[in-house]
Amino acid sequence: MTSQIIDLASWLLIAGGGIFCMIGALGLLRMPNFFTRMHAASLIDSLGAPMLLLGMILQSGFTLVSAKLLFIALLLFFTSPTATHALARAARARGVGPDLAEELPTATDREDK
Amino acid sequence: MRGDLVLRVIAKLLIPFILVFGLYVQFHGDYGPGGGFQAGVIVAAAIIFHALIYGLPLTRRAVPEWVVELMVAAGILLYAGVGVATMLLGGNFLDYSVLAHEPVHGQHLGILLVELGVGITVTGVMLIIFYMFAGRSRSPHSES
Amino acid sequence: MFESAVIALLLALTGALVRALLGPTIFDRTQAVNSSGTLAMLLLAAIGFMNGRPDFLDIAIIYGLLNVIGTIAVLKFFQYGDLGDPGNNADDSDNETAGSAK
Amino acid sequence: MRLVSTFLVLFAFWLLLSGFFTAFLMVAGAVTALLVVLFSRRMDIADREGHPVHLAPRAVLIYWPWLTKEIIKSSWQVATVILQPGLPISPTLVRLRSTQKTDVGRTVFANSITLTPGTLTVEAGRDEFLVHALTRSGARDLASGEMDRRVSEFEREL
Structure with a gap:
């Protein structure tokens, strides 16, 4: 009974992860400029991938395989935002404009939201 | 890139684990995918990562160029030395079974040593290539 | 079921590769390559499960590591034009040196 | 030790x-x-910054569950934005004040911002971050400062 529930949960997670990866890739294609594309890519890194990995962990149970999957998830958890941040920083230093919708609100006038 | 604190902190966190992972691949060549070549590449990648974040001079201080050159030579020497040792013990070149009393143990030992030699050499060669590439472009006064 | 995950990942990978081909700036391409590296890593894991051989996970870990290091190396090359530069002159003053990368 | x-x-x-x-x-x-x-x-990387094991229990027990919830919430928003035919984005750059005291804390904050889809850290300075947000509401959520407060709480007791 419990094994069936775990099975169902893992398939749901894997299906959801696949769908989110596809949505992220679609966003990568649809978004108009570089900075907005990066948000779509971070959808793949921070939701699609962990869901897929968690689904596989549930599939493989309490074994070394799931330990390795956990390492992959942790590796992504630490490295993907780092790479994204490095990209954004390098792009800005190189003068790729973020193409804003409004003027830059400063730290002071964010209080009156 | 040392000015960027995110990269600096994450690199500090990550490099020891990459090194352990590389050596894990080195020693588990007979259990899964892996072996000397891949291990050498991973270890070299960790050191290159250090150089990317903290700059070549610091890395050169941690891993001086003469050590790298020594590694290239020592790895090949280890490889060939195992081969010659097997010949001296009465087998063919790289015939591991004569290295210990039991052939199976000998084979394990021989493969381990040869893979170690390959790993050391690959690390050394990768690092030499990187040092040359990275040191070339702007600073002609290389500090070797 | 793993088959459908593999198909979804392949579709996403195609999207990322199309972006890498189209991408107007070098950063778009780097971003797309980084994403496709992540997707390839997941694909390796999923294919390993599909064939019942989770040995592939080691390769997936290696892929993930090299993906990040490669991305940062490319970025550093385009920002400084030199892989070994310590980059001590902090934050934004690097715009002039970045121009000399070409 | x-x-x-x-x-x-x-x-x-x-x-x-x-x-x-x-x-x-x-x-x-x-x-x-x-x-x-x-x-x-x-290599000079084995210091307190490079091995923040003292933070691990709090990270796993307190901070990561909250972060997971945030990631799921904002992922859903970004996914709906991508799937809408009109593509209702309003990219915004915000300057945020960060109250962390150590570089590890700042890194945690910066990476948490980047990890939640819809916002990403462009510039991580000493006490001010430059953040790019996909939608104006995402920027407003971030500017309410809850994440900053939680990260500061998490990195305390060093």
Whole structure:
């Protein structure tokens, strides 16, 4: 009974992860400029991938395989935002404009939201 | 890139684990995918990562160029030395079974040593290539 | 079921590769390559499960590591034009040196 | 002391990776962990910043569950934005004040911002971050400062 529930949960997670990866890739294609594309890519890194990995962990149970999957998830958890941040920083230093919708609100006038 | 604190902190966190992972691949060549070549590449990648974040001079201080050159030579020497040792013990070149009393143990030992030699050499060669590439472009006064 | 995950990942990978081909700036391409590296890593894991051989996970870990290091190396090359530069002159003053990368 | 704990963590990492508990591989793992500890000392990366083990329990028990919830929430928003035909984005750059005291805390904050889809850290300075947000509402959520407060709370007691 419990094994069936775990099975169902893992398939749901894997299906959801696949769908989110596809949505992220679609966003990568649809978004108009570089900075907005990066948000779509971070959808793949921070939701699609962990869901897929968690689904596989549930599939493989309490074994070394799931330990390795956990390492992959942790590796992504630490490295993907780092790479994204490095990209954004390098792009800005190189003068790729973020193409804003409004003027830059400063730290002071964010209080009156 | 040392000015960027995110990269600096994450690199500090990550490099020891990459090194352990590389050596894990080195020693588990007979259990899964892996072996000397891949291990050498991973270890070299960790050191290159250090150089990317903290700059070549610091890395050169941690891993001086003469050590790298020594590694290239020592790895090949280890490889060939195992081969010659097997010949001296009465087998063919790289015939591991004569290295210990039991052939199976000998084979394990021989493969381990040869893979170690390959790993050391690959690390050394990768690092030499990187040092040359990275040191070339702007600073002609290389500090070797 | 793993088959459908593999198909979804392949579709996403195609999207990322199309972006890498189209991408107007070098950063778009780097971003797309980084994403496709992540997707390839997941694909390796999923294919390993599909064939019942989770040995592939080691390769997936290696892929993930090299993906990040490669991305940062490319970025550093385009920002400084030199892989070994310590980059001590902090934050934004690097715009002039970045121009000399070409 | 810190070196010992680094050694233990790395050795545990090895054991989990390996899964073969033969004598030879255990010795090899111990030697590996020792070598890596010494080598990272030589590389000058084995300090408190590089091995923040003192933060691990709080991270796993308190901070990560909250972060997971945030990630799921904002992922859903970004996914709906991508799937709408009109593509209702309003990219915004915000300057945020960060109240963390250590570089590790700032890194945690910066990476948490980047990890939640819809917002990403462009510039991580000493006490001010430059953040790019996909939608104006995402920027407003971030500017309410809850994440900053939680990260500061999490990195305290150093």
